[in-house]
Amino acid sequence: MIIGTFSFLLACIGFILSNSSTMSSNPCIVKVGCVGVGSVCEKKSLPGIYKNPSCSVVALGRRDLPSLLSYQSRHNLSSATLFHGPSSGEDLIRHIAELKSLDVASGSSGVHHVVYVATPVSSHAGLVALCGELGLHCYCEKPLSRDLREGEEAARKFRGGDARLWCAYYRRYLPKFEAVKEGINKVGEVTGVRVTLRQKRHMMEEEKKRHWHFKKDVSGGGLVMDLGSHVVDLIDHLLGPLLGVHGVCSRSTSLSPGGPSIEDSVVGTWWHAPLSGGGGPVLGSCELNFAAGEDVDEVRVQGTRGCVGFGVFDDNPGVFRGTGGEEEVLGYEHLGGVQEHVHGRLFEAIVEDLREGKKECFNNAESALRCNEVLDKLLGGRREWGEDKMVK
Incomplete structure (x- = not known):
């Protein structure tokens, strides 16, 4: 009887220790509610989450x-x-807040509650603000807001x-751009x-021209906002904040x-603080033209020993070309297509961010606001929503 009891106690201790080990190796549980389950959630974002x-x-x-x-049926999210x-957005956010209250009341530790805002841009600010008011973490689609x-x-x-x-500027965490960032060294x-x-994207079929991206009150301003935001954020990540920004834009x-207020092309200039050495500001420029008769996607970072060239939206690796004629392909792990669960690595960083002392995620509110500020300046000033005009 004593031997049986002792064996039972040993088994219990072993069960506790094994579960403790599992919990310590993966202690972070993230409960996610997604607002605006649309096309971006099919492959790019939610499956990667x-x-x-660590996520549910x-x-x-x-x-x-x-x-x-x-969507629920196709992605097996029956629970x-x-x-x-x-x-639906406000109701879901309040539901997540109730779940958080229940977890806190039950003494659950290591549980985090995140709302993923995947709606069109015009509703970002209100939904994000509600998350902040209720004390919920928020992962918001880009750009963070219309201005x-x-x-x-x-x-x-x-x-x-x-x-x-x-903010969901996931390119910062793709292997291609991690290799490019190393190559810039x-x-x-x-x-x-x-x-x-x-790009030729503004000269598409009439059906596609009715997409919400081309409704200024909803998107903030066409593909300059939608794709240009990725460009601005990536340059910020690779070279530091864009300063002294000036831009001219046109339809x-x-x-x-x-309509007449949706810009299809932008030319801009800016400067970066020196990355190293004793030189002066690093000058930058951009041409974003979505009504072009050709497709060009090229960023060139020039330096005293060569340059790095890469595309923002293609799936080709970057290339370093030295002043002596040498050339090096900046290899990276191919993830099976640029559209395949591309948010996954960024959300891994967010999970690590939530684990105290692990790793801070690059894509924070400050970087997202810097991007919006640059876009405002490239587009000539803050827009007045509901009116077809620009406000300087």
Whole structure:
């Protein structure tokens, strides 16, 4: 009897220790609610989140119930609570806040609650602000807002509290750009950067021209906002904040969608603080033209010992070219297509960010607001929403 009891106690101790070991190796549990379950959630974002062993998708929200039910079924998220209708975003956020209160009351430790805002840009600021008011972490699609003023008002709700705000500029964490960032170290002192992005996207079929990206009140301003934000954030990540920004913008052709206030091309200049050495500011420039007759995607970072060239939106590796004619491909791990779960590595960084003392995520509120400020300056000033005009 004593031997049996002793064996039972040993088994219990072994069970506790084994579970303690498992918990210590993967202690962070992140409960995620997604607002605005649409096309971006099919491959690019949400699968990379729910496949993370530390994450669980507990709520899904979208105005259209049939589409929401279809998504839930296709992605095997049967345990997620569904919210639909005009107030689905606010209802889901308050639901996540209730779950947090229940977890806190039950003494659950190491549990974090994150709302993923994947709606069109016009609703970002209000939903992000509500997360901040309720003390919930928020992961917001890019850009953070239609302009800097909106973004600052939303981010202000997170100041002084424990809740964190991140923005989904996932390119910072893709292996291609990690290799490019390392490759920039080979160019010596950086002396300049030039961005050229030309696409035919504004001359698409009429059906595609009705997309919300081309409704200024909804998106903030066409593809300059949607794709240009990725460009600006990536340059910020690779070379530091863009300072002294000046820009001119235009709707250069009547073929562009979205009405007279949707810009299809931008030319801008700026400077960066010196990355190393005793040189002066590093000058930068960009040409973003979405009504071009050709496709060009090229960034060139010049230095005293060579340059690094790469594309922002293609899936080719960057290349270092030295002043002596040498050439090196900046190899990187191919993830099976640029659209395949590209948010996954960024969300891994967020999970690590939530584990105290692990690793701070690059994509914070400050970097997202810097991006909005640059976009405002490239586009000539803050927009007045609801009116077809620019406000200087």
